[in-house]
Amino acid sequence: MGEAHNLKRSLGFGSAISIVFGTIVGSGIFFKQGSVLDSAGTTGTAILAWVIGGIITLTGGLTIAEIGSQMPYTGGLYVYIENIYGRIPGFMAGWMQAVVYGPAIIGALVGFMSLMMANFFGLSASWRLPLAAISIILIAALNLLENRVGAAFSVITTIAKLIPIAVIIVCGIFWGHQDAFNQSLHEIGVHDGGFGVAVLATLFAYDGWILIANLGGEIKNAQKILPHAIVLGITAVLVVYTLITIATFRFLPAAKIHQLGDNTTSYLVTYIFGPLGGKLLSAGIIISMFGTLNGKILTFPRIVYAMAKRGDLPFSRFLSYVTPKGKSPVVATSFIAIMALLMTYFFDPDHLSDLCVFTVYCFYLMAFCGIFILRRRNQKPRPFSTPLYPWIPLISILGGLFVLISEVINDPAGVILFLGIVIVGLPIFYIVKKLERAENN
Incomplete structure (x- = not known):
């Protein structure tokens, strides 16, 4: 079952930007309004938190765009860290994404999505886990086909998700009667965490933008398309998120959003359009989340594939297998799906969303610093240069330091757990390489 085939470069700009936008816009903007507002204390501060979170994400995207344009290969962050810092740091970045960040972010997304699905079908909370498992299995099965199928699904669901987003924005801004910028929770005694925690909560909703880099080896003319897709995709999401937040605060009073929490969006669309209209818009949001889930299950197996192709993982010969006809990394996809199912079972989505952002930002920070190293190493013209450098x-x-410090202060036990899982990868790497040398001898 050797790696006899390579992945296919068949994705164009439309697919790339749909994957960026579709992988970011999923559950976060629909489920984090309550927690961001609770931490911020006022609606104006909450809106500012969404803007600041978007700016932090955009600066990261502009920085990675320059790095990615010079390394348009399958593997994304794993490849960048290895090329900048060396073999072992690169392995740790890949291991982190394969066994912690990828499964955790899928688990968080599907956890929120299953809540909305249960509400949509009028099911009890006991259905959340079965619905989450069914969703992961269905999308993983879709991605066992060739990459164009998953990419096409991303394009379709990205178009579909624009409908409920546009409806919420237009109706909220033009027909809402609340003061979007000056409501406060202080009078009901709610203020949990402060502005820093509010920004941290938004970053889960913005995360996912770098996943398109995992498909670098499957994008046509990746040196040009990849950076443009990252930058334009994040910019569009920043605008959309800000408008959705303003629209939500225009329609619902702050105290009601606090009371509803994760159910704010479900209540909002029913409140605006009645039971039938609310059902239709809820269906559109669920489709949107399926698109995001598809983008993540499409991209994360490429990290596993890239690592396995290098022989960095146990059972690499199996994990690097791609189908002869569809060129799909079917074993790597199945591995990510199984890991995500485990995360979904053992952790609640809110906890997962914070911890996966912390874990990936450890390596984002290394990559952001790496742009200075690359500029010293390579004086040649670049396919894309980060504006306003440095x-x-x-x-x-x-921004990366802010994320790490905030999460360490707010959840030291979770940080230790997730970092421990990442560190376990180091002895595994040495064992795999020792067995590899023994086989070669």
Whole structure:
């Protein structure tokens, strides 16, 4: 079952930007309004938190776009860290995405999605886990086909998700009667975490933008398309998220959003359009989440594939297998699906969303710093250069430090657990390489 085939470069700009937009816009914007508002304390501060979270993400995207344009290969962050810092740091970045970040972010997404599905079908909370498992299995099965099928599904669901987003924005801004910028929770005694925690909560909703880099080896003319898709995709999401937040605050009073929590969006669409209209819009949001889930299950197996192709993982010969006709990494896809199912079972989505952002930002920070190393190494013209250098990379580094410090302060036990899982990868790497040398001898 050897790696006799390579992945196919068949994805164009439309597919790339749909994957960026579709992988980001999923559950976060629909389920994090309550927690962001609770931490911020006022609607105006909550809106600012969404804007700041978007700016941090955009500066990171602009920084990675320059790095990615010079390394348009399958594997994304794993490839970048290895090329900049060496073999072992690169392996740790790949291991983190394969066994912690990827499964955790899928588990968080599907956890929120199953809540909305249960509400949609009028099912009890006991159905959340079965619905989550069925969703992961269905989308993983779709991605066992060739990459164009998963990419096409991303394009379709991205178009579909624009309908409920546009409806919420237009109706909220033009027909809402609340003061979107000056409501406060202080009078009901709610203020949990502060502005920093509010920004941290938004970053889960913005995360996922780098996953398109995992498909670098499957994008046509990746040196040009990849950076443009990242930058335009994040910018579009920043605008959309800000408008959705303003629309939500225009329609619902702050106290009601606090009371509803994760159910804010389900209540909002029913409140605006009645039971039938609410059902239709809820269906559109669920389709949107399926598109995001598809983007993540499409991209994360490419990291496993890239690592296995290098012989960095146990059972690499199996994990690097791609189908002869469809060129799909079927074993790697199945591995990610199984890991995500385990995460979904053992952790609640809110906890997973915070911890997966912390874990990936450990390596984002390394990559952001890496742009300075690459510029010293390579004086040749680049396919894409980060504008306002060095200020944009410096802002992304400060944003990364903010994420790490905030999460360590707020959840030290979860941080230790997830970092422990990442560190376990180091002895595994040495064992795999020792067995590889023994086989070669």
